[in-house]
Amino acid sequence: MAARIEFFDLQQPAESDVTLISALQAAGEADDALLGAAILAHAAFIPGWAGQLEDALERIRAARTYARRGNASADFLAWLYAVEAECETRCGRAQQALTVIGRAEDLLTSENQHSPAWFDWFSAMRLNAFKGNTQLRAGHLPQARQTLEGVLEGLPVVDVKQRTVVLGDLAAVEAADHSPEAACQRAQEALDLLSVTWYAAGMDRIRNARRALQQWNDLECVQRLDDRLYEWRTTINALQH
Numbered sequence: 001m002a003a004r005i006e007f008f009d010l011q012q013p014a015e016s017d018v019t020l021i022s023a024l025q026a027a028g029e030a031d032d033a034l035l036g037a038a039i040l041a042h043a044a045f046i047p048g049w050a051g052q053l054e055d056a057l058e059r060i061r062a063a064r065t066y067a068r069r070g071n072a073s074a075d076f077l078a079w080l081y082a083v084e085a086e087c088e089t090r091c092g093r094a095q096q097a098l099t100v101i102g103r104a105e106d107l108l109t110s111e112n113q114h115s116p117a118w119f120d121w122f123s124a125m126r127l128n129a130f131k132g133n134t135q136l137r138a139g140h141l142p143q144a145r146q147t148l149e150g151v152l153e154g155l156p157v158v159d160v161k162q163r164t165v166v167l168g169d170l171a172a173v174e175a176a177d178h179s180p181e182a183a184c185q186r187a188q189e190a191l192d193l194l195s196v197t198w199y200a201a202g203m204d205r206i207r208n209a210r211r212a213l214q215q216w217n218d219l220e221c222v223q224r225l226d227d228r229l230y231e232w233r234t235t236i237n238a239l240q241h
Helices: 001-007 013-030 033-049 053-069 074-088 094-110 122-139 141-154 161-178 182-194 200-212 219-227 230-238
Strands: none
Touching: 001 013, 001 033, 013 033, 033 053, 033 074, 053 074, 053 141, 074 094, 074 122, 074 200, 094 122, 122 141, 122 161, 141 161, 141 219, 161 182, 182 200, 182 219
C-alpha cells in the first residue's frame, strides 16, 4: 500500500521501487508466493510508465511465475494481464495491449478460485477502465467513449480516484474527436473531484486532455478550463507532487 501511494498518488517511482523491494523481502520471509506475485506486478508499473517495456515484461514474467506457485485465481491472473496491457499501452503498443486485455476478459468469464482477502483492487469494471484508455491510445474513439462511459456509470460514487482517471480519459476522447466543449466539461468534472481528493495520476490524465485542446486555445470553454487547471491550490499541488 505504501508503494502504491508513492507511485500513483505522489509520483515518486524511485521511492516506490525501494519500498517494493522491502515488501518482496518480507513476502519471501513469509514464503507467500501470491503476495510476491502482487508485489512484482506492481513493480512492473515503474519501468512500464518510464517506457522501458522489456524491464516491465521481465517483472511481469516473474510475477506470473510466483502466481503459478501460489495457485492464483483467474481474477488474479486477469489482473496480471491488465498490468501487462497498461505497460504495453504506456510504451506505445496499444494494439498489442488490446490483445492482452482480451486474454484477461476470457479469464474473468472462466471458473474462478477464491482470491485472497487482500486482493481487492481489481474487477471487471477496473479492467474496462484499462481497456478504455487503451482504446483511446489506439484511436478507437467510439469504442473508448462507450467503454469509459460504462465504467463511469458502474463505479461507486466513493471511488473518487478512479472516477478522476476515467473522466480525464473521456476528456481526451472528446478532444481527439474534435469536441472541445465536451472535452472541457469532462475535464471540469475531473477537477471538481481533484479539489476534494488529490490524485497525481488523475491530474496527468487531465493534462493529457488539455494538451490535445491546443488548437482551441482561444475558445472560452478552454480558457475557463485553464482558469481551473492553474488556480492557486491546483498549481501548488501539481508542483509539490
